[in-house]
Structure formats: C-alpha cells, structure tokens
Amino acid sequence: MRASTIHGHKDIRVEDVPDPVVRRPTDAVVRVTHACICGSDLLGYRSTAPRGNSQRTGHEFIGVVEAVGADVVGVRPGDRVVAPFCWSDGSCPHCAAGVHTSCPRGGFFGQPGSDGGHGEAVRVPFADGTLVAVPDSDVPATALLALSDVMGTGHHAARCAGVRPGATVAVIGDGAVGLCGVLAARRLGAERIIVVSRHADRAAVAVKFGATDVVTERGGHAVEAVHELTHGLGAEAVLGAAGTGEAMHTALAVARDGGAIGFVGVPHDGNEGVDFRQMFRRNVALRGGIAPVRAYLPELLADVLAGRLDPSPVFDLTVSLEDVAEGYAAMDERRAIKTLIRF
Amino acid sequence: MRASTIHGHKDIRVEDVPDPVVRRPTDAVVRVTHACICGSDLLGYRSTAPRGNSQRTGHEFIGVVEAVGADVVGVRPGDRVVAPFCWSDGSCPHCAAGVHTSCPRGGFFGQPGSDGGHGEAVRVPFADGTLVAVPDSDVPATALLALSDVMGTGHHAARCAGVRPGATVAVIGDGAVGLCGVLAARRLGAERIIVVSRHADRAAVAVKFGATDVVTERGGHAVEAVHELTHGLGAEAVLGAAGTGEAMHTALAVARDGGAIGFVGVPHDGNEGVDFRQMFRRNVALRGGIAPVRAYLPELLADVLAGRLDPSPVFDLTVSLEDVAEGYAAMDERRAIKTLIRF
Known part of the structure; x- marks a missing residue:
C-alpha cells in the first residue's frame, strides 16, 4: 500500500x-x-x-x-x-x-x-x-x-481551563486547536470568548465558532487588549493552544487571578514562559497535557x-x-x- | 505597646x-x-x-x-x-x-x-x-x-489538589501546613492519606489528623515508597506544602497521571523542580498559591x-x-x- x-x-x-x-x-x-x-x-x-x-x-x-x-x-x-x-x-x-x-x-x-x-x-x-x-x-x-x-484536544483545553456556563474565556493560539477550543468553550456555555488572532481567515472561523471578541495585537499589546475587554480582570479560563514560551507567557498574563490555564500545545521551550511565582501569587492554575x-x-x-x-x-x-x-x-x-x- | x-x-x-x-x-x-x-x-x-x-x-x-x-x-x-x-x-x-x-x-x-x-x-x-x-x-x-x-492554607492545598471522597492523597511536607493538609484531606473525605515525614513527632500528629500511611524515606526512595503503596499509580491528589524545588519534584513524581498538585508552599527556587514537559505528558495539574x-x-x-x-x-x-x-x-x-x- x-x-x-x-x-x-x-x-x-x-x-x-x-x-x-x-x-x-x-x-x-x-x-x-x-x-x-x-x-x-x-x-x-x-x-x-x-x-x-x-x-x-x-x-x-x-x-x-x-x-x-x-x-x-x-x-x-x-x-x-x-x-x-x-x-x-x-x-x-x-x-x-x-x-x-x-x-x-x-x-x-x-x-x-x-x-x-x-x-x-x-x-x-x-x-x-x-x-x-x-x-x-x-x-x-x-x-x-x-x-x-483536534476537536478533542480543543475540548481538553476548555475542560482543563474549567470553562463553565457564563465564563469569560481567552484563547491563545488561532491554529486549528485554538479554533476548536473556541468551539468547545461555546459548547460548554462560555458567555464571552476572546480569541487572540492576527490572521483574518482564522479569526473568521473563530467568530463562526462562537468567538465574541478578536484581539489582533501581539504580546504585551494583546495582554492589554484582553484586560481592557475584561474590566482589568482578565479571563478566568485561558486556553493555551500554542506550545511556545511566548504563548504561555501571554496565557498567564491574561488569566484572571484565581483562574486556570488549560494547556494543550506541545511545549517547545521547556519551562520558559511559565512563571511559577506569578502563578503562586495570583492563584492561577495550570492544567492540561496530551489530550x-x-x-x-x-x-x-x-x-x-x-x-x-x-x-x-x-x-x-x-x-x-x-x-x-x-x-x-x-x-x-x-x-x-x-x-x-x-x- | x-x-x-x-x-x-x-x-x-x-x-x-x-x-x-x-x-x-x-x-x-x-x-x-x-x-x-x-x-x-x-x-x-x-x-x-x-x-x-x-x-x-x-x-x-x-x-x-x-x-x-x-x-x-x-x-x-x-x-x-x-x-x-x-x-x-x-x-x-x-x-x-x-x-x-x-x-x-x-x-x-x-x-x-x-x-x-x-x-x-x-x-x-x-x-x-x-x-x-x-x-x-x-x-x-x-x-x-x-x-x-495554617488550617486555611492546608485546606487550600487540599481543595487545589482536588481531594474528593475516596481519594488517595499524598502530602509532601510535614510542617504545620502539611499536617493541616492531612486534616483537610480527611475532612474532605480522602480514603488514603500518605504523608512523607522523617520526624517521628510530626508523623504522630499526622496520624492523629488522619494519615493512613507514613513514608519515612527521602527523595527518590520516598517516591518509590508512595508508588508501592498505590499499586504503581501514585496519588491523584498531592499536597505540596513545602516550597522547595526538591519538594515540587517529589510532588510531581508521586502524582498519579491525570491528577493534580495543590501547592501552597512559598516557592523558594523559582521554577526549579517543576518539569513542565512531564506535567504535559502525564496530564498532571498544578493549582495553588497564597491561600x-x-x-x-x-x-x-x-x-x-x-x-x-x-x-x-x-x-x-x-x-x-x-x-x-x-x-x-x-x-x-x-x-x-x-x-x-x-x-
């Protein structure tokens, strides 16, 4: 064959x-x-x-x-x-x-x-x-x-991030997993779904899947934009669909204190981007892995x-x-x- | 005054x-x-x-x-x-x-x-x-x-680790917080509570508080002992009451795949001891912080x-x-x- x-x-x-x-x-x-x-x-x-x-x-x-x-x-x-x-x-x-x-x-x-x-x-x-x-x-x-x-992996991210009915969710990563994460978050009843995406075609799919807000900025500007959209609080559930240190850094920065990051992106950079002390100070959880x-x-x-x-x-x-x-x-x-x- | x-x-x-x-x-x-x-x-x-x-x-x-x-x-x-x-x-x-x-x-x-x-x-x-x-x-x-x-902090560790009725719990750290973690885990209905303790006086308090097993070994030997007590699976809820890299390393090693570490020990060593790739591979969550x-x-x-x-x-x-x-x-x-x- x-x-x-x-x-x-x-x-x-x-x-x-x-x-x-x-x-x-x-x-x-x-x-x-x-x-x-x-x-x-x-x-x-x-x-x-x-x-x-x-x-x-x-x-x-x-x-x-x-x-x-x-x-x-x-x-x-x-x-x-x-x-x-x-x-x-x-x-x-x-x-x-x-x-x-x-x-x-x-x-x-x-x-x-x-x-x-x-x-x-x-x-x-x-x-x-x-x-x-x-x-x-x-x-x-x-x-x-x-x-x-991809759909099960997006769902795993949403479950690990603790998405509940009425939740505010941020999705870091606009690849297929991130997009399925949007779909999974909507399916689990999220009220607000903010996707960070710099690609118009991907953002369009995200909106079709239920994203309520698209943040087109990068890095620190993306973090500011998510905070502006959430009254300075951040999102209680963050889906980390990309495995880079930068993506993890952004995920932590947009997470609401007491919230959780559901991470399913294969880690590229070891521990980079995961600030353990910040997680501790702000009670932000990290849950996820191979779906x-x-x-x-x-x-x-x-x-x-x-x-x-x-x-x-x-x-x-x-x-x-x-x-x-x-x-x-x-x-x-x-x-x-x-x-x-x-x- | x-x-x-x-x-x-x-x-x-x-x-x-x-x-x-x-x-x-x-x-x-x-x-x-x-x-x-x-x-x-x-x-x-x-x-x-x-x-x-x-x-x-x-x-x-x-x-x-x-x-x-x-x-x-x-x-x-x-x-x-x-x-x-x-x-x-x-x-x-x-x-x-x-x-x-x-x-x-x-x-x-x-x-x-x-x-x-x-x-x-x-x-x-x-x-x-x-x-x-x-x-x-x-x-x-x-x-x-x-x-x-101390009691609220032990309770936070147990809650963050997801202790549920019937759970198998491991407590890393036999200080007052770890001991209160034992008490909190019992209160939340844990069936098996394994405490890692090398001090007889502290182990005695742990047993009074509901610990079912005391592991007196250190490091890798402690990990082996917990695995022996849990049919090689580890504990689905691990309470990390000490903030050292070694304690976090042990906590991850004794956690059951799919389980969670509730950590409340103030981190001493930054990210040391937290192996992000291992967490990913084994779906072990890290949740906690200042209680x-x-x-x-x-x-x-x-x-x-x-x-x-x-x-x-x-x-x-x-x-x-x-x-x-x-x-x-x-x-x-x-x-x-x-x-x-x-x-």
Whole structure:
C-alpha cells in the first residue's frame, strides 16, 4: 500500500510499504478514508533530528474496519470508525480514569514501529480500547475526522481551563486547536470568548465558532487588549493552544487571578514562559497535557451525530495522499490552517 | 505597646511601638490574645536582605475588637475575632470570587507600614472585609488561631489538589501546613492519606489528623515508597506544602497521571523542580498559591465551633511575646513544629 514517511528535515515522501495485517488477537486493520495533518506533525517536519528509515507520519484518521483479530468484540469488518491519535487498551486503571494517553500499553500512531494515519491502511492495536464505531449518518466526514484529535484536544483545553456556563474565556493560539477550543468553550456555555488572532481567515472561523471578541495585537499589546475587554480582570479560563514560551507567557498574563490555564500545545521551550511565582501569587492554575481524546469521543461524537457540533471549517486545504508533502508545506508556511488528506 | 520587629538576619526584637489607632473609617483595632509563628515568617527570619527600621513581624492572630471606625458594621468592640493573614476589602470582584489574596486594596499583616500579628494590638484595615467574629464557645483558642492561616492554607492545598471522597492523597511536607493538609484531606473525605515525614513527632500528629500511611524515606526512595503503596499509580491528589524545588519534584513524581498538585508552599527556587514537559505528558495539574483564607473561614469556623475540627496539635511550643525570638529559633532549628505566642 502507499503511505507517507518522513526521512529528515521537511523531507516527506509517499512510498510503497507492506500492507498492514492483524498481528495480535486484539488488533484491527482499518482502511483509511480521510486523514489530516496536525500542528504537532509540523514539529517533526521541522525537526533536524536524524530519523530511522521510513518512519510513518500522521495520527489523525477515520476509516472502515477491514479485519479484526480473534479477541476483538467492539468493532466488525465494515464498521466506520474514528480512531483517536493514541491507541490504548481500554482496561487499565488510567483508561478507566479517562487518562487513556497514560495507558502503559498505549502508543501514538506514527511512532517508530507503528503505522501512521497518513497511509491507505493502519494496524490498530487494542482495537476495542481504541476505536469508536460510528453509526450510519449524513454528517460530514470532516466533522468525524476532527474528533480524532483536534476537536478533542480543543475540548481538553476548555475542560482543563474549567470553562463553565457564563465564563469569560481567552484563547491563545488561532491554529486549528485554538479554533476548536473556541468551539468547545461555546459548547460548554462560555458567555464571552476572546480569541487572540492576527490572521483574518482564522479569526473568521473563530467568530463562526462562537468567538465574541478578536484581539489582533501581539504580546504585551494583546495582554492589554484582553484586560481592557475584561474590566482589568482578565479571563478566568485561558486556553493555551500554542506550545511556545511566548504563548504561555501571554496565557498567564491574561488569566484572571484565581483562574486556570488549560494547556494543550506541545511545549517547545521547556519551562520558559511559565512563571511559577506569578502563578503562586495570583492563584492561577495550570492544567492540561496530551489530550485523552478517547475519553471524550462518545460525548463529542453524540453532538456531531445530532448536528450540534461541526468543526469542519478548520479544514481549508485538501490534498491527495500523493501530495501530502504539499499539505505539510502549506501548513508550515501558514497558507493553510489544517490540511485534509483524501484517499 | 510591645511588638516584635525584625532588623536583619535572625534579628528579632521586642520593642515599644506606638499604640495602633483607627485611622480610616473602615479600620478596626484588635487587642491580640493569641498569635503564632508561620513557616513563611522563617523566610524573612533567614533572609539576609537589608530591612527598614522596625518592620513588624507576624500575620497570624486572634483577638478582641477594641475600637472600630465609623463605617464598620460587621464587628463591634468586645467581639472576639479571627483575622486571616491578609486584609481585603470584601467588596471587589476578587473578594467576591473568593480570591481575597488578590484584592487590590488588600495587604499582608507585617508588611512594611502595617502592624504585625506579633504585637499587643493590630490596626486592621477593611475590618468588615477582613475580620470574622466568633460567637461565645468553649473551643480552644488554638483551634481558632489556626484558622488565621495554617488550617486555611492546608485546606487550600487540599481543595487545589482536588481531594474528593475516596481519594488517595499524598502530602509532601510535614510542617504545620502539611499536617493541616492531612486534616483537610480527611475532612474532605480522602480514603488514603500518605504523608512523607522523617520526624517521628510530626508523623504522630499526622496520624492523629488522619494519615493512613507514613513514608519515612527521602527523595527518590520516598517516591518509590508512595508508588508501592498505590499499586504503581501514585496519588491523584498531592499536597505540596513545602516550597522547595526538591519538594515540587517529589510532588510531581508521586502524582498519579491525570491528577493534580495543590501547592501552597512559598516557592523558594523559582521554577526549579517543576518539569513542565512531564506535567504535559502525564496530564498532571498544578493549582495553588497564597491561600485565600478569608474565603474558607466561615466553613472551617463552623466545623471548629461544632467540635468537628481541631488543628490545635500543630502547636507544640508556647512562648510569651517577650520571648518571641526563641519561638523563631525553635522553629528554625526544627525543635518546634509551630510556636504559639501568649499575651
């Protein structure tokens, strides 16, 4: 089959690779129908670290089950499924507690030795603990695809920031995760949603998703603008969708005392930007991490199926698998918010 | 009147100072009946920073109202009162939200220009927003005194760590705050409370307060011991009562993935010990700060008055005001957990 592989700095290729097969009784093989490129894929794309041969790429995909191992009972061949970006056994204490990303038998699609989402098919370990079957419906495939990562990650940011009905929320980062954070905050009942965005196209999606205010300034000026919009108090819930030190610094500066930052952007710079003493003085909490998307899939899927939730507008470029490198380049150069891969 | 003042490194004196008077219509003057020394007082005691003349010390006290300004309606002369360690106006958005420590008109007793708790009387700004009157009762004065800081701070740690009925809790730090954290965790319904303590006298108080397990090891061995006690998972709620980098490092290491650290120890070392990437990978939250004790006073006072809560055992040394320097030295040298000052 064909699949995307990464060989070095900005070196993405599409190659012939072996067809995946059921290796363990808990595996499924899923034929991919739609996949997409994640902001975190760009970290690998931009990295200059040496790579093993033919490491697969991608961790966001939906598809149709093609084969299952003898022990799989939750999905059957022919089922349409959403896969979260991590597999997990579904039975350990971490999975039971909804922290599937900490499952000791879990892993990330695209990690060395596993299939990636950017290929024609994927071997899914622990299919029962990982895949969620989707009943027949007319909802757009893009809405389902977004549940594999970006929508669940935006929801995780909102949950970790403690968004409640009536809340004032600030969203730092106008990438696809930040935009889904806006959507998640609205879904959780936020009254005011301030998004910091310097890109008109992204701000437009944010407004469509429920943002009430767009701050177009940067850095200190953005902080001032958020304070002006909030009577000098800041936002009690801040969604940190970008992992840079600058973004964390801004997130803390716009947080209301006693509030919380829900952070889901992969940290680029270690502790930079996190001022522990300021957090202490102002009682600002920091909660977040790799989103346990599997835990959120049932409730988010129910809303998608009911037509109450549609993150599809985050996709603004579509490429075929053979052109996946162009999809990466477009996101890297900020020509696209998020790239959909069609099969 | 007589009051304790600090002049430099470990230089505590008791001096004659002017009697406090009502300066503003929102002030009260409180005659101090009991005060105590805080672990955070030791930070100033040990500091080698230069000091202004006659800076007062202390921020934990209870007493009797002696005089009130014309605008004070909540307390009257003769009322027995508990003062939290910060004054606050009680009317700003931060006070309304229960984050009294962020009140823009607030301050700390003992800060330059204010009276300290270690004196015969104290001018209390914003008496209505600050003081809580105590009805006549037979409960020990020490139980009331602990509500001025240490019990509320232990409760803040437990709340920030998300202690719930049935929870497994680890408490890092066996000072008075850590011990009150044990008591708070038990009060909130924790099922298992593991305290890390290398001092038999403190561990004994912890057990009296509800600790189910005492870990006497240090550093990495303490972490291993907590993991052994928790089936390798760690504690979902960790109370970080000490502000050192080592304590924060231990707190993170014993936290269960998806759990939270409630931190109330004044940070000594900046960001040291806080591994942001590990928090991200394991979804461990960090929530805490200066405890808004005023917010918790009504519910904790109700439990003290009902005989359901008594943090008195944290006091294991009593000195007179004239001997307050010995009270500091005893805590500094770990000869005492917490020093009570009698007037």
